[in-house]
Amino acid sequence: DRSIVHPHGILHDVLVRVAEFVFPADFVILDMEEDKEVEPLLLGRPFQATGRALIDVERGELMLRTDG
Template identity: 95%
Template sequence: PHGILHDVLVRVAEFVFPADYVILDMEEDMEVEPLLLGKPFLATGRALIDVERG
């Protein structure tokens, strides 16, 4: 990785979560979403993901 950002505060609605970001050098692929959230962030935010609907 090019670098890591630790404890960046991310606001989701009225909540604020600390998140770590890993900076990667990748070729652009228009079929892939540009932001990947890790499992710890999704768990902290109690994300509900409908895998069937996307």
């Protein structure tokens, strides 16, 4: 929606569990207005790279791949 927000802070090295995998991730804290029609899921680029994320924006799908 082209809105501009400024970071309120950063959480470093938060351990995130996905199934049996645990990844360290950094999260940027944003102070922005709530949109009740959208349930946001915020994942940083390092987390997406670690989880080998495949994002299909048109379908609204996010897949995290693992080996094995």
